Amino acid sequence: MLELGYSVPPVIYYHFRIPHEDLDFGLRVLGNDNDVLNLAQYIGDNKNPGIPLRALQEQLQKDFEVGVSIDNVFRAKAIVTKIVKGDYTKQYEFLRDYVLELQATNVDTTVKIDVYSEHNPSNPTRKFKRIYICLDPLKKGFKAGFRDLLGFDGAHMKRPFPGQVLTTVGLDSNNDIYPLLMSLLRQRTKVVGYGSWSV
Structure with missing residues (x-):
């Protein structure tokens, strides 16, 4: 979590049933760093990154059949937005290389x-x-x-x-x-x- 730039809150465990899985092996823990990254991957793969936070929260709760905090939805959406739109500060790092290539050609x-x-x-x-x-x-x-x-x-x-x-x-x-x-x-x-x- 620290590498994502967030302070580490106390861990809260939420158990939820994964749809279409038997209850014997379908219980998972939601609330740690990997879950936020998994939510980000789910949002990026299946959802529109421009969706409002509340609508996204409702959709995730419907799909996963578990309560997802708005904070975790915000963090996951921020990760997806950074991946989709790119990191603007990193793009400015390529500017000098672009100039050198222009002047070389x-x-x-x-x-x-x-x-x-x-x-x-x-x-x-x-x-x-x-x-x-x-x-x-x-x-x-x-x-x-x-x-x-x-x-x-x-x-x-x-x-x-x-x-x-x-x-x-x-x-x-x-x-x-x-x-x-x-x-x-x-x-x-x-x-x-x-x-x-x-x-």
Whole structure:
């Protein structure tokens, strides 16, 4: 339980009958760490992870014919949600590898990552602030078929990491939208310096 990030409460044993099993071997104990993990697997395999907690609790009580606390349902659902949606902080760890791969495959691609300064310089981890990407083929194509029209667009991201996705697009010779650069910011900014959007 400690490895899941929860304090260890006193163990409460609940005996329940497993459906379609004889009572001689169908009694099990519910309430320990493995049961929460088993509930998580059951939710992930058979249920919609977006189901409300109370509805999920009722469904589990109906399927297992035993009382399941809302706390155990919440813990099991949190495990399933983390598995289904992924761990966002772990995905940010792959960002540097993504940048290195971009620069290895497209030599003149411009990628800039900005991180928050760390109070302890010996700490190897940094907190993501923003990233700017301008792919080399898009940059060369824009310069070759230059049009005097650029469009800026932005979208706000919500939980768990709010921020903005900003894009710059141009028009190609067929009047089609031509993506030029992308930027991801962890926080909303009121003013964007146009000098930082150079191609």
